[in-house]
Amino acid sequence: MTAPDADRRVGGPAIATVALTRRFGDLTAVADVSLTVPYEEIFGLIGSNGAGKSTLIKMLTTLLPPSSGEARVCGFDVRREAAEVRRHIGYVQQLLSADGALTGYENLLLSARLYAIPRHQRAARIAEALEMTELTDAADRLVHHYSGGMIRRLEIAQSMIHHPQVLMMDEPTVGLDPMARRAVHDHVRKLRESLGMTIFITTHDMSEADELCDRIALMHHGRIDIIGTPAALKAEVGPRATLDDVFAHFIGVEIEPGGGYREARRARRSARERRQ
Amino acid sequence: MTASEAIAGYGIQMLGVADAELRKLRHDATEMATRAVQPALWLLLFGSVMERVRGLSGASGASYLNFLGPGILAQSVLFVAIFYGINTIWERDAGILNRYLVSPAPRSALVLGKALSSTVRGLSQAVVVYILSLALGIEVSFAPGNLAAVLFFIALGAGLFSTFSVVIACLVRTRERFLGIGQVLTMPIFFASNAIYPIRLMPRWLQIISRLNPLTYEVDALRKFMLRMPGGRLTVTTDLAVLVIALAVLVAIAARLYPRMGE
Ligand SMILES: Nc1ncnc2c1ncn2[C@@H]1O[C@H](COP(=O)(O)OP(=O)(O)O)[C@@H](O)[C@H]1O
Numbered sequence: 001m002t003a004p005d006a007d008r009r010v011g012g013p014a015i016a017t018v019a020l021t022r023r024f025g026d027l028t029a030v031a032d033v034s035l036t037v038p039y040e041e042i043f044g045l046i047g048s049n050g051a052g053k054s055t056l057i058k059m060l061t062t063l064l065p066p067s068s069g070e071a072r073v074c075g076f077d078v079r080r081e082a083a084e085v086r087r088h089i090g091y092v093q094q095l096l097s098a099d100g101a102l103t104g105y106e107n108l109l110l111s112a113r114l115y116a117i118p119r120h121q122r123a124a125r126i127a128e129a130l131e132m133t134e135l136t137d138a139a140d141r142l143v144h145h146y147s148g149g150m151i152r153r154l155e156i157a158q159s160m161i162h163h164p165q166v167l168m169m170d171e172p173t174v175g176l177d178p179m180a181r182r183a184v185h186d187h188v189r190k191l192r193e194s195l196g197m198t199i200f201i202t203t204h205d206m207s208e209a210d211e212l213c214d215r216i217a218l219m220h221h222g223r224i225d226i227i228g229t230p231a232a233l234k235a236e237v238g239p240r241a242t243l244d245d246v247f248a249h250f251i252g253v254e255i256e257p258g259g260g261y262r263e264a265r266r267a268r269r270s271a272r273e274r275r276q
Numbered sequence: 277m278t279a280s281e282a283i284a285g286y287g288i289q290m291l292g293v294a295d296a297e298l299r300k301l302r303h304d305a306t307e308m309a310t311r312a313v314q315p316a317l318w319l320l321l322f323g324s325v326m327e328r329v330r331g332l333s334g335a336s337g338a339s340y341l342n343f344l345g346p347g348i349l350a351q352s353v354l355f356v357a358i359f360y361g362i363n364t365i366w367e368r369d370a371g372i373l374n375r376y377l378v379s380p381a382p383r384s385a386l387v388l389g390k391a392l393s394s395t396v397r398g399l400s401q402a403v404v405v406y407i408l409s410l411a412l413g414i415e416v417s418f419a420p421g422n423l424a425a426v427l428f429f430i431a432l433g434a435g436l437f438s439t440f441s442v443v444i445a446c447l448v449r450t451r452e453r454f455l456g457i458g459q460v461l462t463m464p465i466f467f468a469s470n471a472i473y474p475i476r477l478m479p480r481w482l483q484i485i486s487r488l489n490p491l492t493y494e495v496d497a498l499r500k501f502m503l504r505m506p507g508g509r510l511t512v513t514t515d516l517a518v519l520v521i522a523l524a525v526l527v528a529i530a531a532r533l534y535p536r537m538g539e
């Protein structure tokens with residue numbers, strides 16, 4: 001594998017936002033968020049259901065225009081240089097997104113072509129992505145026969161095929177059993193180590209954040225006021241504190257999982273049911 | 277990135293989208309077979325009854341079935357293409373659409389790729405209509421040049437109406453509303469055209485609508501190339517220009533609206 005070459009990196013951090021805000025009518029889903037993520041960090045965004053995590057990540061991936069404020073990814077402005085941003089990122093969204101009516105291989109072929117990977121590199125990139133996510137044997141099966149964990153792995157394969165600088169993952173382990181969850185964690189670490197990717201991951205699972213992330217941000221009602229390493233944040237609260245305690249301490253309420261699971265299940269069902 | 281790299285990239289992206297759609301068709305070929313039924317019914321029922329109505333024959337005095345054949349060909353392509361947008365809504369609901377939208381592919385490459393794939397569905401309709409036409413004694417031309425021209429105009433029509441359908445899908449956003457609107461739109465596009473009767477028999481206001489309707493120009497072109505004795509009232513250049521401009525305008529609109537489906 002080749003690392004995303006460092007000279008493709010424009011100066012500055014992988015992700016930088018200034019007063020980034022998104023409103024839906026009267027509701028402010030993301031409020032005045034300013035944060036910076038350096039290259040090769042695994043950065044976790046933690047918050048209850050409805051905190052604004054997906055809205056924030058959609059703005060960073062150019063899917064949703066900000067209402068105000070600024071965001072740069074790999075040095076490129078998400079509004080004015082959207083195509084450049086897209087070239088440099090991969091995105092695993094909260095809802096499942098692989099096409100159930102295609103095989104795993106065909107999904108990857110589509111991704112490789114969407115990223116305009118030249119023909120002579122395509123086969124190698126697809127093989128690499130399949131191998132890395134341990135899907136080589138399942139490559140020629142239709143995705144609606146895949147398990148949830150396999151679909152997630154395929155989506156990770158699809159979002160890394162162009163060796164992006166930054167991989168954005170929105171609740172990638174929601175709805176997965178512990179084994180599949182561990183596999184996703186392993187892939188995330190591997191991507192950072194072998195390809196030098198920066199990972200921006202959202203979750204409401206504290207043990208996941210604790211295990212995986214170099215730094216975490218706590219999000220509540222669209223705001224982010226607390227950012228730090230898991231160790232430092234825990235130390236601030238008390239000697240035996242867990243991240244759950246950290247969240248309760250700083251935010252004032254317990255973190256609560258929510259509809260994310262149901263949504264992932266719904267999407268998985270529709271991926272399976274397609275044209276059956 | 278150089279200009280030639282950009283153009284090559286555009287081609288890879290557009291054909292990649294089209295190829296994925298065709299692979300889905302290949303995995304599920306029943307869909308195409310069921311669609312063959314509708315043009316068959318039109319030609320058999322409508323054609324054989326209307327054959328008896330005086331005044332409906334073409335200008336040349338040829339049989340009404342000869343007049344109707346190209347109209348039904350265009351109609352069968354229209355009826356398939358006009359519901360293509362449901363696919364866009366389905367892909368949005370299933371989360372697939374965002375995979376396209378986060379990619380660096382120009383939005384017009386995505387829209388054109390989808391349009392291109394729908395032309396293949398249109399071509400499969402053509403095969404069915406040709407077989408039926410032969411069985412009914414319509415004087416079909418099999419000259420290679422004519423066949424190529426027919427395929428070209430069918431592809432153009434399918435691309436045009438499927439892109440129109442994507443525009444509608446982006447505007448109405450839900451399956452229920454889309455299906456309702458699709459039904460409502462199909463009939464006026466079909467009847468306010470020269471597909472099943474000559475424009476000269478229409479009341480004045482309907483004539484105006486028919487002349488603004490791209491289907492009229494598709495049918496006109498098909499009448500020139502599908503039949504041994506060419507029909508059609510306009511020049512090929514006019515037909516071609518109207519259809520290409522309409523397609524370009526629709527692709528531009530769809531490329532603007534498509535990203536909003538991701539929100
Ligand atoms: N497209 C939308 N239209 C209106 N409200 C939305 C939209 N998307 C999200 N919201 C609202 O914004 C808030 C944040 O949602 P979201 O970003 O999905 O939170 P999370 O991902 O943390 O669960 C919620 O109250 C949600 O209902």
Ligand SMILES: [Mg+2]
Pocket residue numbers: 053054055094170171260
């Ligand atoms: Mg979310």
